[in-house]
Amino acid sequence: MPLVRISLMKNRPNGFGKKVGAIIYQAMVDTINVPVKDNFQIVTEHDSDTLIYDPTYLDIKRTDGIIIIQITLNEGRTTSLKKALFNTIADRLHRELGVRMEDVMINLVEVKKENWSFGNGIAQYA
Numbered sequence: 001m002p003l004v005r006i007s008l009m010k011n012r013p014n015g016f017g018k019k020v021g022a023i024i025y026q027a028m029v030d031t032i033n034v035p036v037k038d039n040f041q042i043v044t045e046h047d048s049d050t051l052i053y054d055p056t057y058l059d060i061k062r063t064d065g066i067i068i069i070q071i072t073l074n075e076g077r078t079t080s081l082k083k084a085l086f087n088t089i090a091d092r093l094h095r096e097l098g099v100r101m102e103d104v105m106i107n108l109v110e111v112k113k114e115n116w117s118f119g120n121g122i123a124q125y126a
């Protein structure tokens with residue numbers, strides 16, 4: 001049920017975005033109980049005209065290594081689960097791909113279950 005949008009700057013090694021997506025998916029499975037095979041992602045690469053960020057908002061020093069992650073998912077998870085997800089994603093991106101934790105921005109968009117159709121024009125969760 002999650003739909004993950006991953007935005008990052010161009011000029012990354014081939015396959016980098018796919019590796020980021022794999023880390024995010026596994027973190028969701030491990031921390032917020034996303035089902036196996038429930039993996040839908042959109043990865044977009046940008047230049048400085050189409051990925052705009054403040055380099056010091058909230059006194060966090062960001063670089064062009066920034067990765068902005070937006071996850072649309074069913075509502076209802078606890079704040080502690082959300083915090084665990086944020087930390088797990090940032091930590092694994094740092095450990096596995098060398099991404100600075102300061103450069104990982106995550107936004108969750110919670111929706112009701114009836115707002116999904118996975119195909120065939122059917123609201124599978126309604």
